[in-house]
Amino acid sequence: MQVAIIGAGLGGLTFGAFAAKEGHQVHIFDKNLAPGGVAALLDHEGYRFEQGPLLIGDMLPGESLYELLKELGIELETQRADRDIVMPDYDMVKPVEFGGKYWRREKLKKLFPEDAEGIDEYYRVYDHVMHLRWLSRQPQTLGIKIRTALAMLKLRKFASMNADEFTKHFFKSEKICTLFTGIFADFCADPKEVQGLGVIFMNFESAFDMRIPVEEGQHYYGGYVYFTGGCQKLPEALAAYIEEHGGSITYGTVVDKVLIENGTAKGILLSDGTQVAADMVVGCGAGKDFFENCVGLEHLSEEYRKILTSYRPMEAVFMVHLGVDYDPMEYLRSPLTYCYGMYDLSSATEKLRNHVYHGGDDGYLIYVPSHHAPDFAPEGKHCVTIYTVCPDTLSEGDWEDVKERYADRLVTLAEAHLPELRRHTVTRKIMTAADYRQYTHMKKSSFGGVVPIMGQKNPPHKTDVKGLYFVGQQSENGGGVGAVMLGAKTAWEKAKK
Ligand SMILES: Cc1cc2nc3c(=O)[nH]c(=O)nc-3n(C[C@H](O)[C@H](O)[C@H](O)COP(=O)(O)OP(=O)(O)OC[C@H]3O[C@@H](n4cnc5c(N)ncnc54)[C@H](O)[C@@H]3O)c2cc1C
Structure with missing residues (x-):
């Protein structure tokens, strides 16, 4: 069977790995230049930073994600984290x-x-x-x-x-x-x-x-773990597995359409006009946008369309990545510290949904990826990421115009834990919602999938188009590395039947 997968995020890669394991011809297309979607790395002036997953659950021996990787024969070094x-x-x-x-x-x-x-x-x-x-x-x-x-x-x-x-x-x-x-x-x-x-x-x-x-x-x-050497080891290992099992991954390529005939998926259309025939098509990520732009809402039942208009994708993140010339772990007990600035989470969420950014006052977190991935920074240097969730668009102004000011503010706040952080900064890279849209290929960047609202239905893996499946953090399994990968494996098991 020819399986065409749109998106080399962890969802698409997992679906592809299990299909390839069973001898099917897997072809993955992704607009980004490396596997992983939001789990890919950012290279910046000799430093590397993580854009996505921090702590990984379900990865201890015997736990579900660990067992999933074991089925594929993928072994990655991890270390416990907190x-x-x-x-x-x-x-x-x-x-x-x-x-x-x-x-x-x-x-x-x-x-x-x-x-x-x-x-x-x-x-x-x-x-x-x-x-x-x-x-x-x-x-x-x-x-x-x-x-x-x-x-x-x-x-x-x-x-x-x-x-x-x-x-x-x-x-x-x-x-x-x-x-x-x-x-x-x-x-x-x-x-x-x-x-x-x-x-x-x-x-x-x-x-x-x-x-x-x-x-x-x-x-x-x-318990939770870090992947030694960074979380991108995971998409890299899945991509290598697919290629070793005869599959292909084409980067830097946008998929414009799913080709549908008489209610059945027949293949995909790439943005350069190439048509790729397939017996099964799988969308990974991009949620509502995927169905509106690539599939066409007219191919979906009223119920599926209702889910697409009612589920709530998450907002965005604002990240400041710093290359520093001192060891932040001399001041921190853990490479990941959550700092809260308020106790009223309902008001904080409301502000977020009304496009008002708190600028770090409601909270931020400090992450030191070079702790478990020393080669992310040159010898004797380290990487520090300070980040917050934020509205995808701002009620006033544009992220591009305000990003330097907000980044300065986050560095000032983080100095309460990392003295003289600004003075020790060698290089800095700011990531806004606009940058995250590149990773997720969504109009609203929605960094981590769906908001886990009680009773909310998220887009099911099985769509109304025969042979078309939907996986990833915008689908019924919701976001998080474990949920996305286990969900994609379940989707493959349903699909192959
Ligand atoms: C800041 C941050 C922190 C996180 N922290 C954690 C954590 O601590 N623990 C945890 O478990 N998880 C965490 N997550 C969540 C986890 O990383 C994600 O849920 C998971 O990686 C999502 O994978 P995905 O395959 O669903 O989607 P994505 O990573 O969004 O991948 C989708 C891919 O599909 C491509 N694509 C979509 N449409 C098209 C198209 N038409 N043509 C070509 N390509 C297309 C996109 O370019 C993208 O590469 C975090 C995420 C972020 C961003």
Whole structure:
């Protein structure tokens, strides 16, 4: 079978790798010049910076993404990773000496004694979920299935809660609620829109201290990783796999149309007028724009069209990449530090959706990719990225006109953690929403996929056109490396049937 894939993001590459593994002829086309979409690297004056994924989940031995790569025989070196959190008037920076797997619980109780009972109750529910994770990893005997069902019953009362209600169930202080829901700001989501139990899945304690064991007793804590040498190792390995299995990847090529005859996908049309015949066509990324421009809405059912007009893609990111002549890790405990500037996430999300940029005042994060990819910087130098989510377009002005001013502001804010950052800067590269549109090939840059809104339907993998599938972070699986890759593999399994 000839499989034509539009987009060499992690979704398209994963679909292509599994199709190639089973002997099909895979042809991928991407407008960018390297594989990976938002997971590709940026080269700048002797430094390299990451545009996308930071911490990768599901990548520990036995976890779903690790197993997916194992099926393809892809082995990549990883190292465990974690992140520190700084709130406006307290912090959750990990202690130099490991304080046990509940150090955050104990620290919170000291900081907020009036909430001690709720904090203990939250951690009991957390432990219960970690036990469920452990059960899900056991051989699925009848006994384990019954234990799982009983354990699930205990979580029933939380099922209909959103993240705001969920955290308020345990904590009186807004300051603790925001510690646990702050990560949703990264997804451009208001905690009132997000599934309550998602709070626990976004806050595995091991994500904040990699010294926490992966598994202990009947609890599975898991953990995050970095790819040693940078996340682009992942798309590079998938691209190499496809080529080794007889597939081809053509870069620097825009696909203009999916060729459709009598409701069946027959191939694609490239922007230079070349037609490529195919038995199966797969769109990766570009969401609504893909269906409007390449497919044609007239080929879709009313239901699919309704999803395309109702789902909410994320906004943009504003990034300042710096090459520096000192080691930032002398000042930071972790190569990834989230700094929040407020506690009111609902107002922050509303501002974002009204195209108002907070300029770093609502929060930003500091990332040091050269920590796990030393060759990103010349000998003795380092890379630092400071970034925030931001509106795709601004209510006033244009990103190009304001980017230098906002970049200066972010550097000033980050100097609270990295002294004299400006003086140690050797080179600087700013990335705005306009640059991200290059990576995603979307009118609205939508850096990380869809906002994970409870009950929202996202574009399904199977479209109404026979032989046309849709994968990637704008599809039903949503964004994130693990979700995109596992979703693309599932889509391939559906498609080949
Ligand atoms: C700043 C940032 C931080 C992130 N942090 C994390 C993290 O910590 N952990 C995590 O797991 N995930 C993270 N992610 C999300 C993760 O990187 C993405 O969900 C995933 O890489 C998306 O892959 P994709 O294949 O869906 O889409 P994309 O990467 O957008 O790839 C789509 C590709 O298709 C191409 N394309 C589309 N249409 C056409 C066309 N018509 N013709 C030619 N080419 C076309 C595009 O050019 C692009 O290369 C982050 C992302 C960003 C941007």
